[in-house]
Amino acid sequence: MKNLLLVLLLVSMAQLARAQNNLYAIKGQVKNQQNEVVxxxxxxxxxxxDSSLAKADIADENGGFKVGNLKTGRYFIKISAVGFNPFRSPVFELVDRDIEFQPFTVLADTRQLSEVKVVAAKPLIEVQNDKIVFNVEASINSTGLNALELLQKSPGVQVDKDENVLVKGKAGVRIFIDGRPSPMSGKDLASTLKSMNSADIEAIEVITNPSAKYDAAGDLGIINIRLKKNKKIGTNGNLSLGGMFGITPKYNGSVNLNHRDKKVNIFGNYGYNQGAWHNRTLDDQILNNIAYNKTWRGIWRDTSHNAKVGLDYFINSKNTIGFNVNGRVSNHNGGGESQTLIGKRYSAVPDSAILDSRTSNPEKNKNLNVNMNYRYADTTGRELNIDADYGIFTSRGISYQPNTYEFPNSDRPSFSRNFVTKTPVDITIKSIKADYEQPLKKGKLGYGVKLSDVKSDNTFDFFNVLNDAEVRDIERSNNFVYTERVYAAYANYNVSLNKKWDLQLGLRAERTKSLGKLTSYKQNDLDKVDTTYLNVFPSGAISYKLSDNHNLNLNYSRRINRPSYQNLNPFEYRVDELVYSKGNPFLRPEYANNFKLTHVYKGKLTTSVGYWRTRFPAVGLRMPYDASRTYFIERNLDYTQGFSLDMSLATDITKWWNVYVNVSGYTNVWRGDLENGLSFNNRTLAANANAQSTFKLKKNWTIELSGWYNSPYRRIDYNRAMGTVDAGVQKKFMKDNATLKVSFTDVFHTGRGGYHSDYAGVYTNLRFKWESQQLRVNFTYRFGSNEIKAARNRRNGSEDELNRIKGG
Known part of the structure; x- marks a missing residue:
């Protein structure tokens, strides 16, 4: 890998050096009438x-400039600056040497306002060539939501009963946070997303068919949660305070600071979230003709601190170095009380036993990520980016599970079975990557390499509580260490064939080496699983401009979805007294081929048709553990495939009324034959939608109505419909620097869902309701400089890199 990186750097520098041969430069300085630098x-x-543009650049802080890479010929110079009249030089001839001019003098524009204030309102949804962007700040009703709730509002995205993120009714999308893949999955990922508040999130990007430049992980693409970073000149920031009031109150606050001058941009933010969320679940199950009717009342308590600090140093107009550190500390305590009525099905005495359980799951999580970046970019389109990342994630979780059995219809005495589970997790992620882009034959060629290394150390310690003492259960305790190293290289080419046709082709290769090592007290045949495989991932897109109002785009990508470390650990985990889960060390990666045809009309109406087929899709199954208990396990089916139809409309009905509507329909088939005659051939036809109406009233008042809906759909389980409607109002004051937002979520109290299933001798009917109806209040105040200097923004390209998904 080191050799590959060295080769890339040498090739990149050679390309840069070659461009200098037989080319010349002009130098000069810009001053005003008072002989002061501009x-x-x-x-x-x-x-x-022909007055065509040959080259362009930005003068430095001393007014000096040097424009290179010019061929011999006749030229003239145009100079423009904020507050000055445009300047045009006489024609000059560049022959066989560089030219240095005497200082140019520009005249002040007396019509210029004393202050230029740039005001731009982002649309709620932006449909771009390779992604859909949900701008969180553009929605009043997003106030106070956490990242998991925001995903539910994002176009084409669903969150299921187990808090898994789905696209088109299917898991497999990869979650990125601020451009870097999250190491968590399952409940750990859900906990992290719930600790992130909308006040700290700028946008959510949904990329269903990424190009070869992006990591191939995630068979349905990438969702990037982009955090806020101020881009304004001077010292500025904002303060946000919020409260949510439902069954219990919840609070959040954040502060964002930024200082930017000629050479340095320093930024930092801090966020705090605290509250308790309530939910209720009814879980009816039939196993071996015994009915288990469970009522669960749960509560999720969370306190989290999020912080980020970073620096960009602009060496000159072409070179930038930077670093940033972000971290999160959170304390969770989930748990609740449940009562399970146990009895024979259709019995005259239905409740032969009652199980009362009280569960407490305190957990402390820490996450730290460090990034170092170097960027070179010149005016010819050559760009080199080098990123080095280091991240750690630690979790210390304990589960207390006291259980009491009572027998109301017999003389049998009650008894207790109490358990404690301790599950520390340590994850370390290291990666380095280099990307280079250059013009080639009227197009742009990009290529790069990446090395990533992940180590996940998971301990599962189980204890039986006997006479108030914790006794380790050696049959169920273990340590599982999973390491994964991925070597990747890619090439990607974009070109405009003519005014109507654009083409993009890419190829990515990834070699994966993974090792799962199990250490346990009892002998286990699956103590080591060693896997190595090489995959190639092609991608491509072709765009055609029919007219000014009609654009077509066809794209394709091949993707992979690797199993998570939790799902590879073959040992058992006790969810509660009657439910277990276990991993499957033989899980195979999922491989998906995705096609999508998109039509855009006037930049407002977007319609797309998609097809996908995935080999070895992993699904969660609920299987019999013994006569009275069940367990969850991930298994590979043979394939899943489906079609989708998506329509998005963003338009202004009037000057004061804006509407956004997204409707997605899809059909899926799930096919697989497992052992013991268990077979699946399930089909579904489903849809989901979200919409928003914004009414801009006088005196800076805004009213918003929004909602989302997921129809019933089927994978292995039959999932019930879900949806909510929200209403909100916003007022800006103090010269638009202060904003007050008030919203009421789930107006009609429809925030509920569930599923039912019947296979492998286990029947399940589950319904749940969460604390979705809340009054949310948020106050935001912006302070400091509000100016955006266009010259500085053009000079610095670090924003473009930070607003792209960087796969590492």
Whole structure:
């Protein structure tokens, strides 16, 4: 891998050096009438023959400029700067040497306002070539939501009963946080997302068919949760305070600070979230003709601290170095009380036993990520990015499970079975990558390499509580260490064939080496699983502009979804007294082929048709453990395939009324034959939708109505319909620096769902209701400089890199 990185750097530098041969430069300085330097003026060099633009650059803080890579010929210079009249030089000839001019003098524009204030309102949804962007700040009703709730509102995205993120009714999408893949999955990922508040999130990007530049992981693509970063000149920031009031109150607050000058951009933020969330579940199960009717009242308590600090140093107009550190500390305590009525099905005496359980699951999580970045970019389109990342995630969880059995219809005495589970987790992630782009034959060629290394150390300690003492259960205690190393290289080419046709082709290769090592007290035949495989992932897209109002895009990508470390551990985990889960060390990666045809009309109406087929899709099954208990396990089916139809409309009905509507329909088939005659051939036809209406009233008042709906759908289980409607109002004041938002979520109290299933001798009917109806209040105040200097924004390209998904 080191050799590959070295080769890439040498090739990149050679390309940069080659571009300098037989090319020349012009130098100069820009001043005003008082002989003072004019910083960051725009310098544009035009060919004298046809006035076409040859090269452009930005003057430095001392007004100096150097425009290179110019061929011999006749040129003139145009200079523009904020507060000054445009300047045009006489025509000059560049022959066989560099030219240094005397300082150019620009005249002040007396019509210029004393202050230029740029005000831009982002749309709620932006449909771009490779992704859909949900701008969180553009929605009043997103106030106070956590990241998991925001995903539920995002176009084409669902969150199921187990808090898994789905696209088109299927798991497999990869979650990125601020451009970097999250190491968590399952309940750990859900906990992290619930600890992130909307006040700290700028946008959610949904990329269903990423190009070869992005990691191939995630068979349905990538969802990137992009955190806020201020881009304004000077010292500025914002303060946000919020409260949510449902069954119990919840609070959040954040502060964002930024200082930016000619050479340095320093930024940082801090966020705090605290509260308790309530839910209720009814779980009816029939196993071996015995009915288990469980009522669960749960509560999720969470306190989290999030912080980020970073620095960008602009060496000159072409070179930038930077680093950032972000971390999260959270304390969770989930748990609740349940009562399970146990009895024979259709019996005259239905409740032969009653199980009362009280569960407490305190958990402390810590997450720290460090990134170092170097960026080179010149005016010819050559760009080199090098990123090095290091991240750690630690979790210390304990589960207390006291259980009491009572027998109301017999003389049998009650008894207790109490358990304690301790599950520490340590994850370390290291990666380094390099990406280079250059112009080639009227297009742009990109290529790069990446090395990532992940180590996950998971301990599962089980204890029986006997006479108030914890006694380790050696039959169920173990340590599982999973390591995974991925070597990747890619090439990607974009070109405009003519005014109507654009083409993109890419190829990515990834070699994966993984090792799962199990250490347990009892002998286990599956103590080591060693796997190595090489995969190639092609991708491509072709765009056609029919007219100014009609655009077509067809894209394709092959993706992979690797099993999570929890699902590979073959040992058992006790969810509660009657339910277990266990991993499957023989889980295979999922491989998906995705096609999508998109039509865009006037930039407002977007319609797309998609097809996908996935080999070895992993699904969660609920299987019999013994005569009275069940367990969950992930298994590979043979394949799943489906079609989708998506329509999005974002338009202004009037000057004061804006509407956004997204409707997604899809059909899926799930096919697989497992042992013991268990077979699945399930089909579904389903849809989901979300919509928002925004009414802009006088005196900076805004009203918003929004909602989302998921129809019933089927994978292995039959999932019930879900949906909510929200209403909110916003008022801006104090010269638009302060914003007050008030919203009422789940107006009609429809936030509920569930599923039922019947296979392998286990019948399940589950319904749940969460604390979805809340009054949410948020106050935001922006302070400091509000100016955006266009010259500085053009000079610095770090924002473009930070707003892209960087696969590492």
């Amino acid at each position: 910083s960051f003026a725009t310098i544009a060099v035009h060919a004298a023959g």
